[in-house]
Amino acid sequence: MTRHLLSIDDVTAEDIGRLFETAAEMHDVQRREVKKLPALRGRTVINLFFEDSTRTRSSFEIAGKWLSADVINLSAKGSSTSKGESLRDTVLTVTAMGIDGLVIRHSASGAPGQVAGWLSQEDRSIPVINAGDGMHEHPTQALLDAYTLTRRFGSLEGRHIAIVGDLTHSRVFRSNVKSLTKLGASVTVVAPPTLMPSGVGDWSKEAGFATSYDLDAVLPEADAVMMLRVQRERMSGGYFPSAREYTVGYGLTRSRLALLRPGSPILHPGPMNRGLEISPEAADAVDQSLILDQVSAGVAVRMAVLYHLLAGEEAGA
Amino acid sequence: MSLLIKGASILGRTTADVYVEGGVVREVSTSSTTGPRSTTGPGSTTGPGSTPERVVDADGLVLLPGLVDLHTHLREPGREDAETVLTGSQAAAVGGFTAVLAMANTNPVTDTAEAAERVWELGREAGLVDVQPVGAVTKALAGEELAELGLMARSRARVRVFSDDGRCVGDARVMRRALEYVKAFGGVISQHSQDPALAGPSACCHEGPLSGELGLPGWPGVAEEVIVARDVMLARHTGSRVHVAHVSTAGSVEVIRWAKSAGINVTAEVTPHHLLLTTDLLAGYDPTYKVNPPLRPAEDVEALRQALADGTIDAVATDHAPHARHDKEHAFVDAAFGMLGLETALSVVSTVMVESGLLDWEGVARVMSTNPARIAGLEGHGAAIEPGAPANLTLVDPAASYVVDRADSVSLSRNNPWHERKLTGRVVHTFLRGRETFGG
Numbered sequence: 001m002t003r004h005l006l007s008i009d010d011v012t013a014e015d016i017g018r019l020f021e022t023a024a025e026m027h028d029v030q031r032r033e034v035k036k037l038p039a040l041r042g043r044t045v046i047n048l049f050f051e052d053s054t055r056t057r058s059s060f061e062i063a064g065k066w067l068s069a070d071v072i073n074l075s076a077k078g079s080s081t082s083k084g085e086s087l088r089d090t091v092l093t094v095t096a097m098g099i100d101g102l103v104i105r106h107s108a109s110g111a112p113g114q115v116a117g118w119l120s121q122e123d124r125s126i127p128v129i130n131a132g133d134g135m136h137e138h139p140t141q142a143l144l145d146a147y148t149l150t151r152r153f154g155s156l157e158g159r160h161i162a163i164v165g166d167l168t169h170s171r172v173f174r175s176n177v178k179s180l181t182k183l184g185a186s187v188t189v190v191a192p193p194t195l196m197p198s199g200v201g202d203w204s205k206e207a208g209f210a211t212s213y214d215l216d217a218v219l220p221e222a223d224a225v226m227m228l229r230v231q232r233e234r235m236s237g238g239y240f241p242s243a244r245e246y247t248v249g250y251g252l253t254r255s256r257l258a259l260l261r262p263g264s265p266i267l268h269p270g271p272m273n274r275g276l277e278i279s280p281e282a283a284d285a286v287d288q289s290l291i292l293d294q295v296s297a298g299v300a301v302r303m304a305v306l307y308h309l310l311a312g313e314e315a316g317a
Numbered sequence: 318m319s320l321l322i323k324g325a326s327i328l329g330r331t332t333a334d335v336y337v338e339g340g341v342v343r344e345v346s347t348s349s350t351t352g353p354r355s356t357t358g359p360g361s362t363t364g365p366g367s368t369p370e371r372v373v374d375a376d377g378l379v380l381l382p383g384l385v386d387l388h389t390h391l392r393e394p395g396r397e398d399a400e401t402v403l404t405g406s407q408a409a410a411v412g413g414f415t416a417v418l419a420m421a422n423t424n425p426v427t428d429t430a431e432a433a434e435r436v437w438e439l440g441r442e443a444g445l446v447d448v449q450p451v452g453a454v455t456k457a458l459a460g461e462e463l464a465e466l467g468l469m470a471r472s473r474a475r476v477r478v479f480s481d482d483g484r485c486v487g488d489a490r491v492m493r494r495a496l497e498y499v500k501a502f503g504g505v506i507s508q509h510s511q512d513p514a515l516a517g518p519s520a521c522c523h524e525g526p527l528s529g530e531l532g533l534p535g536w537p538g539v540a541e542e543v544i545v546a547r548d549v550m551l552a553r554h555t556g557s558r559v560h561v562a563h564v565s566t567a568g569s570v571e572v573i574r575w576a577k578s579a580g581i582n583v584t585a586e587v588t589p590h591h592l593l594l595t596t597d598l599l600a601g602y603d604p605t606y607k608v609n610p611p612l613r614p615a616e617d618v619e620a621l622r623q624a625l626a627d628g629t630i631d632a633v634a635t636d637h638a639p640h641a642r643h644d645k646e647h648a649f650v651d652a653a654f655g656m657l658g659l660e661t662a663l664s665v666v667s668t669v670m671v672e673s674g675l676l677d678w679e680g681v682a683r684v685m686s687t688n689p690a691r692i693a694g695l696e697g698h699g700a701a702i703e704p705g706a707p708a709n710l711t712l713v714d715p716a717a718s719y720v721v722d723r724a725d726s727v728s729l730s731r732n733n734p735w736h737e738r739k740l741t742g743r744v745v746h747t748f749l750r751g752r753e754t755f756g757g
Contacts, residue, residue: 088646108648109532110602117601118646134650135532174532198535199526206526 001308004128006113007137008178016183020147022304023297029066030300039311040069043100047073047131048091051107055270055295056131056141060103063302069101069310087111088118095124101310102128109134109171127309135169141269142175144301146183148294149224152265157184162218164190164250165228165277166239168197172228172269177209188222190215192249194239195230215250219259226267227252230277243276254281265290318370320751325375325712327702329678335380336369337708340750345703371753373746375712381682383415383709383747384663385689385698387507387586388482388562388634390655391417391448393439395424400639400729402439402448407727408637408659409446410754413711413744416447416690416698417659421458422483428453428464430472437474445754449695452476454495454506458484463495470502477694480507482562483609485544487513492548496557503694505584507560508548510569511610515540519650523596523611531599534650536611538566545569549576549583560692561585563636565610567620574629584692586634587621589658589665590734594618598734604645604652605734608638625684626675632689635662639730656734660726663713665735667742671715678715686711697750708751717743 001018002010011019029035045064047057057073064071076090095102102119104112112130119126132138146156153159161180167173167189180187187209189200196211197203204211212218219225230246240246247253252266257279260266266289272278283289320337327333327345336344391405400408402419409417419436421427427436433450440448452469456462458481469476479499486492486508495506516536522528524535545561549572552559561573564585576583590608595615598606606612624630638655645652666685670676676684690699700706718741723733746756 086643086646087648087651089643106648108650111648114602114604114648133532134648137532168529171532174530197529197532198524198537199529201526203526203530 001312003125003309004116005139005305005309006116006128006130008139008142008175008182010139013182016143016146016179019143019301019304019308020150022307023147023300026303027297027300030296035066036068037066038068039307040064040067043310044070044072045101045103045306045310046094046099047071047103048076048094049074049105049131050076050111051105051132052077053105053132056105059298060131060302063299063306066299067303067306069306087114091115091118092122095119095126099126101306102126103131104128104133105131106133109136129305129309132171134171135174136171137175138171139175140298140302140305141172142179143305144294144298145176145226145267145269146179147301148267148290148297149265152290153223155184156180159185159223160188160221161185162188162190162222162225163228164215164225164252166195166230166234167191167200167228168195169231169234170228176226177207181208186210188212188218190218190250192240215256216259219256220261222260222264224265224267225252225260227278228269229271229273232273232276247276251276252278252282254279257282257285263288267291267294269294318751320708320748321369321372322375322380322710322712323372325378325380327380328682329379329715335702335710337748337751340708340752342702342704342706342708373712377714377716378745379678379713379715380702381413381678381711381713382686382699382702383711383749384413384685385693385695386414386417386635386637386659386662387478387632387689387693389417389419389637389659390422390639391419392423392639394435396641398729399641402436403443404727404729405637405639405659406440406443406445406448410747411727411744412659412661413663413713413747414446414659415709415711415747415749416449416695418449418451418478418693420482421451421453421480426453426457427451428456430465430468433469433474433476434472446749447695447698449693450474450476451482451507452479454479454481454486455491460484460487460491463491463498466495466498466504467502470504477502477504478507478560479504480509480562482507482509485509485511485513489547489551493551493555496551496555496559500555500557505558505560505692507562508544509562510541510544510548512540512543515543521607521611521650521654522599523613525596525614527596527599531602533599538568538613538617541566541610542568542572545572549573549581552583553579553581558582563588563591563610563634564621564630565591565613565617567617570620570624570629574624577629584631585629586632587625587630588636589633589662590656591621592618592625592669593665594734602649604647604649605656605732607649607652607654608656609654622669622675625670626680631684632692633662633666633684634689635659639728640732642731645732656732657726657728657730660728661721661735661740663744664740664742667713667715668740672741708748710748711744712746712756713742714745715742717741719743
């Protein structure tokens, strides 16, 4: 395992396998009456969130607490940054308090990586975990998605996963395409041309995934489909003309459910826009929608990540 | 004060001694073995019968007319913590410059005669290079109402170049009026070509596979090209003169090449960084490489080099943009745009253009002195090195290779993209009207 988890690039397929083994153990803990493990007792983790988040922050918070770490949530949005403090100063201040791990969410792509760089220049070797940075990556989300799918399929080798939605602005897509291909799955990403990331043609060839504008053609070929949130404000950016038109072209509607192979899992990182990218029938499809399983897996996977990065070698991981 | 530059290779062609007195070149003699001897022209009336007060042994060095930078940010007034007219002038002298054009996006903006005269005076007080203020095209760079272009032109600063640099004059009607208006006093509009609808304020990475992968807001080449295309047509329509600042794409080069062939009065500049650095440097999200327009792919870089060599691009201009360290230590999209350039410009051009054979030293003199001086209407700069010319001179050691260390800079800022890079060709002496402003 690497020192930080900034990107899926930081972990190998073997690393992911080990994380999943640990996550499975942690998952069992979730079902116990007393959930605390002593693994990170005496360690302090700061969740430094420069961008609003409810689910990711609480997921990290619960994960840390169940491992007995002291978890502090710091919302840096509009505090020090609006006073003009540099990101470097904010982070050096927070870490000078003597913490053991830093979980960062930032609206700017690349920020956690920059933070890790500044910390290493200052010889402060604290693991940095990316909890989502702008349009770049959301590695723990991708790991929990892959974990959820692995539990369903046994292995992702040879499976075909479709990722559908606002790819341009999605860090979930960028991390998932890396982790899923790393684990042997083939991936097709689907979006209208305006929501395809720039240069995706060259990039997809290099990274080994496929692109399509035609959801109806992709769904019958997919073993699982991951729907991404589409923000309504994208309409004012001219990315698509109306919510109605988006749904007709790219929503997982009730009628489109029939195109999926029976029982094919449906994933969504949340929060959902029901009626826009996903219909209630799809979101609530019994035995098919894994959306709440993703949330529960999120805690287990984040426990595994915290455990491996903070307890590390001594834990015999 | 009299000065003898002994055995310099003028423009890398003929070896000669150059005798300077009273700030003016008095004699250029092709024999370097004997003392200076009048060979040319009516300017050489005063023979150096007496011993010169200072002799510079220029054996192996190339002598160029003093360099002229069309595009410098000196940050004073407003951000004296990042650079002042004095420290920027020092950096310019180190870089071989004898004149720089100071961009208008200071605080307050240079949009009045008084503001322009203030910058001009600060330059005179520093006394190291001729600091020629650029006036804003529009009040407060807002892009709406014309600034007092005529009053700035009539001021002691004699402003001829106008630019909202940092922002594009996006409104075609405003741009048209500005182009028309400056015809009265031979002015030129230097445009920062960036269609704000296609590349908004957060755009910071060349739009392509890398921006897609990094999740950085894309700055597509077309956002520059549509403005260049529009502006050359406006220049044709108004019969005025437009200058394209920091050209960064092959598409813009094509448009400019066509416009010149159609007889449109357009000139263009390229920065040293766009001649060498490429967009892949952004992969580590290091804000040192954040600049506007952004670094482009290798194909664009190659097109820019060719265009500079064939004259489609007239000049190299630094876009020297000092920033306090804390303004760069933000997340990439939040960090300030810009990089240092004055001290290293000649070395980069030497490394990229001369070492490769794309330009000889005469060509370097053309793109870094003669052409920029002509575009800016600067008298006394960019002149041929011959008797009677003001002794604005730069001596270059073409063989000197060195590794740039950002700590060595005389600039107040350290946002230096050339740090730890090896460059070949270095300025060793700079003379402003015969007075040594750098070297020794």
